[in-house]
Amino acid sequence: MPNVSISSPDLRRVGLSTSSVDKCSLVALSAFAYTLIIAPLLSYGTNTASLGSSAASQIQHIMTPRLENKLVWPMLAGITVVLVLRNRSRVTLPPHIVSLFAYLALAGASVLWAFKPELSLQRFVLLLLIVVSIVFPVTLAARTTDLIRGMFICFAFALIVNVFFILNQTPIIIDKIVKGYPGYFAFKGILGECAAVAFLLSLHEMLYSGRRLALGISVAVVAICVMILSQSKGALGLALLTPWLAGLSLIAGKMIRVSPAIVLLPIVFGYEVLSRLLGNLTGRISYYLYGNYTMSGRANIWEFVHYESVRKPLFGWGYQSFWFVGPDGPSVVDAPGWIKVMPSAHNGYLDTKLELGYVGLSILVIFIFATLHAIGHVAGRDTRRAWLLLSLALFIILTNFVESSWMRGMDILWLTFLFVAAEIARYWPGGSARRFVVQQQPS
Secondary structure, eight states: OOOOOOOOOHHHTTOOOOOOOOOOHHHHHHHIIIIIHHHHHHHHHHHHHHHSOOOOHHHHHHHHHHHHHHHHHHHHHHHHHHHHHTTTGGGOOOOHHHHHHHHHHHHHHGTTOSSSHHHHHHHHHHHHEEEEHHHHHHHHHTTOOOHHHHHHHHHHHHHHHHHHHHTTOOOOTTTTTEEEEOOOTSSSSHHHHHHHHHHHHHHTTTTTTTTHHHHHHHHHHHHHHHHTTTTOOOHHHHHHHHHHHHHHHHHHHHHHOOHHHEEEEEEHHHHHHHHHHHHHHHHHHHHHHHHHSTHHHHHHHHHHHHHHHHHHHTOOOTOOOOSSSTTTTTTHHHOOGGGGGGGGGGGGHHHHHHHHHHHHHHHHHHHHHHHHHHHHHOOOOOOOHHHHHHHHHHHHHHHHHTOTTOTTTTTTHHHHHHHHHHHHHSTTTTTTTTOOOEEEEOO
């Protein structure tokens, strides 16, 4: 009797569940529940207190590892190792996952030349534990598990809880100007990113009927309201743009039979051409988004980062060994004025070049391109899922031009991109989502 592969809609037609939960999926979803809900709530009081403290106190607060992180991530990683050992034959490592581990190898090796080796090692270990706790559980999850629905529930719950915090909060006010609400997160930008991801996940839920449609619409409305209240203009704009861009990319890719990565390349070249023709295109975009030509001061940070990158161009300053490494750190000693207390360059690509040089930046670009290319494998089997994964990926890729998320520990967008990469791996030849087969009954 021949084996016939079937997709998620086929599973429903033969009466099999597509939402079962297994140990692997529980590990991955626990990682998101901890990052989105538990950890921010545990640190809510201390974050609020640190906002009014001195710059030195804020730096010390961020540098001090929290006890719960020391317990949760080793536990989740340990469970993952056991699951991997028990399911060795099911482990799939497509090219984009291989490139991710190549980046991790370079980040780990950078401890040898890092400005603060002990801090770099500490932050790298956290990064490694997080990657292991998400990538392998997702790729090993049961064939019938709908992890995307689990992700939606996590983000929707976090969003709803934040609404109650917002209703009882005083907005952030700077120079008599309201800057928005942070919810239970440390910064309002994090709340905006959480709401944006929840919005994109809700769009996927709206493609279904019944309760999923109703809940998807409800969460989408709440997410837009939260992004407005947190004054996350960039997050709202990209959340509305990327689904259209993803849809057009998939349609074009299907028509000319190429991957989304190839379809999107002209946009990169087009931006470069327009920048040369119009001059200061970034400033023009900034004026429409923020009402100024410096991306709300980011241009000043980027100028400083470019200077510091030139000092160590090939391999950088070491993973997470530039910002917030103590009073003698380069970001404090060399930076002018308020840039001294910045936690990042507010640009994930510049931060990568700063920490791991052009070598690290090249590997990151390969990882991103390979991930976008691999979405083509998902599109061939589940168009709706490919559309969502590409929307999430594009949102994170574009957001990193104004914020730093790449390879940054417990950052929400970084964990979401890890999930996207791992979910794509399930559709790679040999992946769990492709291995499900049913035996065709003889006629």
